[in-house]
Amino acid sequence: MNASQDQRIIYFDNAATTFPKPQSVIAATINCMESYCGNAGRGSHLLAMRSAEEVYNAREAVASLFGGEPDNVIFTLNTTYALNMAIKGVMGRTGHILISNMEHNSMLRPIARLANDKKIYYDIFTAYSNRKRLTVKDILSDITSRLRHDTRAIACIHSSNICSHSLPIREIGQFCRRHGLIFIVDAAQSAGHLPIDMEKDCIDILCMPAHKGLYSPQGLGIMLLRRGLRLDTLVEGGNGVRSLDISMGDSAPERYEGGTLCLPAIVGLSKGIEFVRQIGIDRICAHEKHLWQLALERLDSIRRVKVYDAEDAGGVMLFNIDGISPDKVGELLSSKGFCLRTGFHCSALAHRSLGTEKTGGVRIGFGIFNTENDVESLCTAVKDIVNI
Amino acid sequence: MNTSQGTGYGLYRSGALCRLSAGSMTAAMKSQRALARNAIKVNVVKISSSEEGRGCIYGIEFPCVYSGNVRTTLESAGIRLSHP
Numbered sequence: 443m444n445a446s447q448d449q450r451i452i453y454f455d456n457a458a459t460t461f462p463k464p465q466s467v468i469a470a471t472i473n474c475m476e477s478y479c480g481n482a483g484r485g486s487h488l489l490a491m492r493s494a495e496e497v498y499n500a501r502e503a504v505a506s507l508f509g510g511e512p513d514n515v516i517f518t519l520n521t522t523y524a525l526n527m528a529i530k531g532v533m534g535r536t537g538h539i540l541i542s543n544m545e546h547n548s549m550l551r552p553i554a555r556l557a558n559d560k561k562i563y564y565d566i567f568t569a570y571s572n573r574k575r576l577t578v579k580d581i582l583s584d585i586t587s588r589l590r591h592d593t594r595a596i597a598c599i600h601s602s603n604i605c606s607h608s609l610p611i612r613e614i615g616q617f618c619r620r621h622g623l624i625f626i627v628d629a630a631q632s633a634g635h636l637p638i639d640m641e642k643d644c645i646d647i648l649c650m651p652a653h654k655g656l657y658s659p660q661g662l663g664i665m666l667l668r669r670g671l672r673l674d675t676l677v678e679g680g681n682g683v684r685s686l687d688i689s690m691g692d693s694a695p696e697r698y699e700g701g702t703l704c705l706p707a708i709v710g711l712s713k714g715i716e717f718v719r720q721i722g723i724d725r726i727c728a729h730e731k732h733l734w735q736l737a738l739e740r741l742d743s744i745r746r747v748k749v750y751d752a753e754d755a756g757g758v759m760l761f762n763i764d765g766i767s768p769d770k771v772g773e774l775l776s777s778k779g780f781c782l783r784t785g786f787h788c789s790a791l792a793h794r795s796l797g798t799e800k801t802g803g804v805r806i807g808f809g810i811f812n813t814e815n816d817v818e819s820l821c822t823a824v825k826d827i828v829n830i
Numbered sequence: 831m832n833t834s835q836g837t838g839y840g841l842y843r844s845g846a847l848c849r850l851s852a853g854s855m856t857a858a859m860k861s862q863r864a865l866a867r868n869a870i871k872v873n874v875v876k877i878s879s880s881e882e883g884r885g886c887i888y889g890i891e892f893p894c895v896y897s898g899n900v901r902t903t904l905e906s907a908g909i910r911l912s913h914p
Contacts, residue, residue, distance in 0.1 A: 483855035483888075486876035494874070498859040513856050683854045685885035696854045 452816050453781045457603055457631060457758050457807030459653045459660060461781075463710070464717040471659055471710040479705055483682035483696070493705050500708045501695070503715040504664055508633075508648060509640040514667040516695040517703050521630045522548040524649035524665035527698060528626045529553055529597060531673025532647070533562050537594040540585060542569035542609060543795045544602050547788040549628055553597070565590075569598065569609050572797045575753065578610045582617055589621065597626035601636060604792050604805060606734065606756025608636065615644030624671075630654060633664075634718045635727055635757050646671055652707060655726075655757075657810075658714035662707035667694060677701070721810060730808040731755040733817050737806060740821035746828050750796050750803065760796065760803040763828055768804045774827050775804075780820055782806055840889070841897070842877070848897055851877050851889040857909075858888040864907040865890070870899055 453461045474496070480489030482497040501512035518524040529552045533539055541549055543566050556562045565588040569581055585596065596618055601608040611627055618625035626647045629638055633648075634655025640648060648666040652658035667673070675690050679700030683691050690697045718726065734755045741747045746764040763771055772784035785802040786793055793799045806820070840851040852858035858874045865872050872892040892900055904910075 486888075491874065494855050494859065498856065498863070501856070502863075513860055681854075682886055684887065687884060691853070693854050693857060695856055 449779045451779050451781060452819060454806045454808065454812065454816070454820060455781045455783050456809030456812070457654070457787075457805060458783050460655065460657050460809050460811075462811060463659070464657055464714065466713045466717060467658055467710045470713040471706045474706045474709040481702055482705055482708075484680075484702070496705065496709050496712070497703060500712045500715075503712045504666065507715055507719065508638050508666055509642070510648075510666045511669055514669060514694050516665040516667065516698045517708060518663040518665055518698075519661065519704075520653075520663040521628065521649050521651045522663070524663040525549055525597075525626070525628055526552045527665055527673065527676045528647040528649055530556070530676050531698075532595050532624050532626065534674045535561065537562055537592045538590045539564045539594060540567050540588055540596045541565075542567055542598040544570050544599055544607060544609070544792045545597075545789070546599065546603055546628065546630065546792070547790065548630070549597055549599070550791055566791070567596075568795075570602075570607050570751075570792075570795050572751070572795065578613045581610065582613060585614070585617065593621075593623060595624035595626055597628070599628045599630070600632035600638065601629075601756065601758075602751075602789075602792055603631050603758065604760050604787050604789050604798075604803065605751035605796060606754040606758050607751050608632065608754070608756070611638075611645070612643045618646070619644045631758065634714075634723065635730065637723055640666060640668060647673075652711045652714065655718070656711060656714040657717050658711040659704075659707040661704045662711060665698065673698070675700075726810050727756075729810060730757040733808045733812055733814065734759055736814060736817045737808075737821060740817065741824060744821070744825050744828055747824065750798060757808050759806040759808075760798065761806070761824075762798070762801060762803050763824070766827065768802045771804050771824075771827060775820070775823055778823050780823060843894060846893055846895075847891055848894040849875060849877055849889050849891045850900065851887050853887060853889075855888045858890055861890050861904055861909055864909055865892075865900060865903055868899075868903045870896060870903060872896075872900065 478489050478492045480493040482493035501515040504515045505512045525548050553564050567585045567588055598609055600611050615625045624646045627645050629650040633650035646668045650664050652662035653660040677700040678690050681696040683696045741749050748762050750760045768784040784804050842849040862874050872890040875891045877887040877889045
């Protein structure tokens with residue numbers, strides 16, 4: 443069903459997945475399915491080779507945007523999968539890892555699982571406090587105090603999925619370099635929204651989705667490795683290389699890419715990145731911040747509405763209406779055509795840090811296709827709910 | 831390539847054409863793009879199992895007269911086509 447057939451849809455769930463997708467992404471994906479969707483890296487016939495070229499083009503596009511190398515661009519199913527590969531690839535056997543108090547379950551759960559199996563142990567550093575605005579020095583000082591003799595890595599989000607708080611990844615990355623630690627960054631909410639540079643930010647492993655800030659199809663994630671870094675594999679299987687050998691081989695990216703890649707999504711990713719580059723990450727960021735500020739002004743003026751982390755402008759805003767559950771607010775907004783995600787957003791740690799661990803919240807996820815009118819309409823609808 | 835002859839260094843000759851094994855498709859593509867940037871056109875090909883004996887190896891194919899240029903260009907681009 444086309445959502446717009448029944449009523450006007452105003453989409454504010456861009457932090458979950460961006461919608462709509464650019465026409466160029468849709469056209470390229472359809473063209474792939476219709477014209478040449480072979481199995482990349484699995485044969486030498488025309489369609490297999492054309493498909494392989496498209497995959498390599500996408501690797502180049504990713505590497506160009508984030509400052510890595512095409513052969514270190516590893517395609518995965520999604521960010522969760524990429525993070526599992528990164529965490530288990532680095533920490534699969536032993537050691538200590540630090541994560542922030544703003545992590546999504548995609549980071550927390552694989553680490554907790556390894557810790558539960560007594561393979562590793564971990565600590566949580568404070569990257570956000572709802573009582574005090576933390577400086578970079580505060581964050582690095584807390585990280586330093588939690589280092590152990592066998593700390594191997596720091597893994598953290600770049601930007602939160604429940605508010606617009608961002609971590610100082612460059613400074614944390616530089617800290618990791620100085621201390622010989624692997625630095626893993628979850629860019630699920632920042633790729634395409636904020637500038638990221640593997641080299642300048644001293645990132646060893648960058649994990650991100652295609653379908654959020656890169657405006658591409660779902661079913662595709664990316665793990666970008668620093669040159670020279672070799673991880674244990676999470677999944678083994680056919681990768682189109684040296685089929686008679688029993689191992690996955692040493693060469694990235696194929697070492698980490700067991701099984702057929704999702705070519706239509708990969709082709710879409712190339713166009714999604716092109717779309718982001720044409721607009722410019724700085725302009726996307728400015729647009730989202732502008733809408734965020736507008737929403738803050740409007741929501742702040744409505745009694746019983748509380749906006750959390752009202753100091754960090756960006757692509758995500760969390761709010762609640764006193765006396766009405768977030769799920770009820772979401773339901774009422776949905777009945778008027780607004781798409782927002784409510785609840786805990788798979789982020790127990792972050793909600794605890796924000797002080798919303800008991801209630802959850804209503805999340806607004808801004809995207810490039812949202813307008814001031816969308817924000818005005820949403821805030822009017824929130825006001826109507828308060829006045830019921 | 832029925833008449834291929836291994837050199838021991840991943841380079842195979844068949845008449846006027848040479849094939850250099852890269853290992854993976856990505857490595858072959860990377861080599862192809864690096865050479866293209868230096869105006870050397872090569873094709874990405876699958877090296878036959880009989881040549882490598884390991885199955886599913888990709889590489890690049892080019893006129894053998896370019897062999898020296900190919901190697902030099904790949905080396906200066908930091909690409910080592912020595913299959914592990």
